[in-house]
Amino acid sequence: MNSTEVYVLFGPPGVGKGTQGELIEKKFNCSRISTGDIFRENIRNQTELGIEAKSYIDKGELVPDSVTLGMVENAIVEVAKNNSIIILDGFPRNVNQAEVLDDICEKYHYVLKCVIALNADDNVIIQRLSDRLTCKKCGTTFHKIYNKPSKEGVCDKCGGELYQRSDDTPHAIANRLDTYRSTTEPVLNYYQHSGKLAEIDASASPEDISKTVFKLFSS
Numbered sequence: 001m002n003s004t005e006v007y008v009l010f011g012p013p014g015v016g017k018g019t020q021g022e023l024i025e026k027k028f029n030c031s032r033i034s035t036g037d038i039f040r041e042n043i044r045n046q047t048e049l050g051i052e053a054k055s056y057i058d059k060g061e062l063v064p065d066s067v068t069l070g071m072v073e074n075a076i077v078e079v080a081k082n083n084s085i086i087i088l089d090g091f092p093r094n095v096n097q098a099e100v101l102d103d104i105c106e107k108y109h110y111v112l113k114c115v116i117a118l119n120a121d122d123n124v125i126i127q128r129l130s131d132r133l134t135c136k137k138c139g140t141t142f143h144k145i146y147n148k149p150s151k152e153g154v155c156d157k158c159g160g161e162l163y164q165r166s167d168d169t170p171h172a173i174a175n176r177l178d179t180y181r182s183t184t185e186p187v188l189n190y191y192q193h194s195g196k197l198a199e200i201d202a203s204a205s206p207e208d209i210s211k212t213v214f215k216l217f218s219s
């Protein structure tokens with residue numbers, strides 16, 4: 001069997017990583033690991049790490065590595081058992097995590113194929129996030145204008161209740177963007193000379209962005 005290929009979906013909160021991740025999953029035979037999903041699962045199950053993670057998320061702060069890394073490594077190894085392509089959404093979020101990802105790939109003989117970096121101006125992101133709705137049950141996101149659920153307040157996928165996340169308020173969004181620019185964006189420098197970085201303008205529509213993203217997978 002060929003070694004598992006790892007793709008990273010990178011970019012600020014609200015840039016559309018989740019949407020693109022879902023589109024890639026549907027089109028190609030692969031599995032997506034979202035740190036958001038991992039956190040939600042741990043929060044729902046009220047694990048010790050989950051409760052700790054929630055206290056940071058509620059403040060619009062990044063969850064510290066001590067909480068994140070163990071959960072993520074386990075999830076990657078688990079998914080790699082049955083999938084030859086893995087998409088990471090929301091990881092790595094800082095240079096330390098990028099280094100740990102390299103270690104994980106080396107340890108388990110995975111190949112980091114491409115870091116797909118989506119970017120857009122802060123005002124585009126703020127607009128998208130402040131109108132975002134999230135399913136309480138499954139975490140799928142919708143948008144009040146661009147991606148409405150068929151029935152107001154109800155998730156198309158699972159029938160769960162839609163709500164505005166506590167970190168999707170203007171104040172928390174500004175806080176998250178600050179943290180992203182100072183802590184997460186330096187990860188781009190880390191990958192700059194690896195030849196694996198693909199930077200994509202994500203201010204276009206999800207369909208247009210996905211055309212560019214899909215090319216990275218078919219090549």
Ligand SMILES: [Zn+2]
Nearest residue numbers: 135138155158
């Ligand atoms: Zn749902």
